[in-house]
Amino acid sequence: MGQFNYDRDDEFDQSDLIDRGPYELDNGAIYKGQWSREGLRYGRGVQMWTDGSKYEGYWRNDMANGRGRLIHADGDVYEGDWYNDKAHGKGTYTHMDGAQYTGDWKEDKQHGQGVETWPDGARYDGQYENGKKHGFGKFNWADGSTYEGHFFDNNIHGKGIYKWSDGRMFNGDWKDNKMDGKGVFTWIDDRKYEGEYKDDKKDGYGVFQWSDGRC
Template sequence: MSEEEEQEALNPEKLLGVYEGGRNQITGEREGQGENHFPNGDIFKGEYKKGVRNGKGEYAWKDPIAKYIGIYENHKKEGYGVMTYPDGSQYDGNFHDGKRHGDGTYTYPNGDTYVGEWANGKKHGKGTFFIKKENSKYIGVWRAGQIIRGVWQIKDGSYYVGKFEKQRPNIEGRFVMVNGNSVTGAFKEETKTIEVPIEKEKKETEEGQEEEEEQAEPQMRKVEKITLRQFIPTGFSQSTPETIQKDNFIEIIPGELDLPKEEEKKKGEGEEEEGAEEAAEQE
């Protein structure tokens, strides 16, 4: 590599793009208002301090198209901001260390909305998830992106209150009908193994007709099949206005948000949530 080629490779504009704006008169670092055009077409307009993004700013991604308008601290999103993702979804709320953290509202492309608490980029704490198509909602306690306890309010006015697993009612809970009738019970799910016979092979005879190969016993192959979950009632009662009000008052139980050991391990290994959403945030 020639000296000229080496200087070109080390050219800050080639690595960081073209910057126009304020600089510290002593250190020469970016400071105050500035605008940076990156080589990939991204643009940042906002405040700098000690050479990095600090304060109010606007970052626009060219490919994929996305935009963040909000506060930066030491080059990362911090405090209040609005992030619009490539798929059209949008987060309006608080950030910490570059991730969704604190109170915030996430609106999905299909119109679904989550309003509530976040931690480390995931739904975590108390929150409400509105499902637009079904005109229903989940109100409850979320842990690492999943609802674990709360209320599922159904379109017709009935609701389920209890525990959740994998985004659906599970383990134990209670269904309350519109007329106030209440059914308490638990979910049961079984995995059964069934055997299905293998079709006999057919072979052509001398006359050209197909003939099934004779076998002493039909061969079987095993297929695992998960049956539908069943809700097993254990009790019936009549709800009162007081019990209905209590059902919809959600408070976090001490220790409820602690992650199970296997989830803590995944977190330690740097498991990312919703990678497609975060892809645009690589600045």
């Protein structure tokens, strides 16, 4: 991992900051960097915790504030904006297994617009709320299947279009990852069903049309 880029020095009045060597805090963590004249961590600084976690970045009022990078003890890394010791603003979280999220954060949770990718090639691009996929988004699976539409509490829920890798497609209502409500299901050979669904199955009124146009 490369060296952290301190690119916001102009936000601090360096004449008011004091550089100090390694200092052990009450919780056993070691801090090395700049301090305010009031004795608060302020400006550039690096902190190491007893579990091996490391934060490198900017501080204000004794908390991580501004841009910084946190390397967790398990190897996961977050780099981006901080507010009062929490990921808040724009940032990227990279897991040890290669999964990654880049986008908006609010109080340590994915919140707003973001892109999440996985080692197998899967990708989600859309909205988040309180750490979960929530709102409008598009999910691409490793097998080529796609879904574009609404999510609720991390589930496919609402209006959306699901396309399977074999050419099948459903355009309609979803509930908790299942077809539920009204929709149109089409096959690659031009068969089509338009009607009602319940719990992923045809249920209620519907019209089935064969490839030759017969209903």
